[in-house]
Amino acid sequence: MAAMVVSCAERGLKSHLLLRGEQPEILIGYNLISMLHGNAIFVPRSLYAKREEMLAKHADLVAGGSGSVVWLSDILEASLTTQISGKLNCEPLDVYKYAESLKRVVIVNEGGGDTVGLLGVICLVQYSSQNHVFGKEQAFKIVVDGGTGTTTIGLGLRAVCLG
Structure with missing residues (x-):
């Protein structure tokens, strides 16, 4: 999570993080990094229990009426199935390309x-x-x-x- 939020911030992408549990009184470690570099929201454990539903609802709110949503795992799966060689590609995905051609909001599951x-x-x-x-x-x-x-x-x- 911390690596993802910092990576997004470095590239000028806005990240929305839904963190399980209550916000601690003093932010340290991953929670501090998340709050400094992204829009972090602490979600009660009861809502977080239905993770995929919660993520999809929040992504729809972020996308608004004119945007659309895709799961990063779907983008990755499409990318992997088009690779011809058996060599694993660890190059970063061109997020901008996918955001333009597919969707505007990308969900990264935990x-x-x-x-x-x-x-x-x-x-x-x-x-x-x-x-x-x-x-x-x-x-x-x-x-x-x-x-x-x-x-x-x-x-x-x-x-x-x-x-």
Whole structure:
């Protein structure tokens, strides 16, 4: 979430974040970053329980009567199915191209439990393996806070692919 909101802000894109739970008295960490770089709204857990419905309703409000909405996972799926080679492309999606040709508001669902999260982790390992970061020869340990297991799977898949 924090990476997404900062990335959007750097590109001049407005982000709306729906954060589960109550706003803490003192903002720190991810909550602070979210509030500084995006339009963050804390959503009661009872409403957040129906995540996809909540996201779609909020996106419709943001889009207004003249806009339209698409899920990032749909854009990514369309992008992946058009790739000819078997090589995973970790280049950033041309969001502006898709926003113009498809929709104006893009929904990014939470967590690494979907395609977007899995590919993000795979690309993180590829990035980390560059010589100017960690390289491929230097051993290092990664501590994973894994809820769904997708983060661990993504890390492992890319590590195996990179040898």
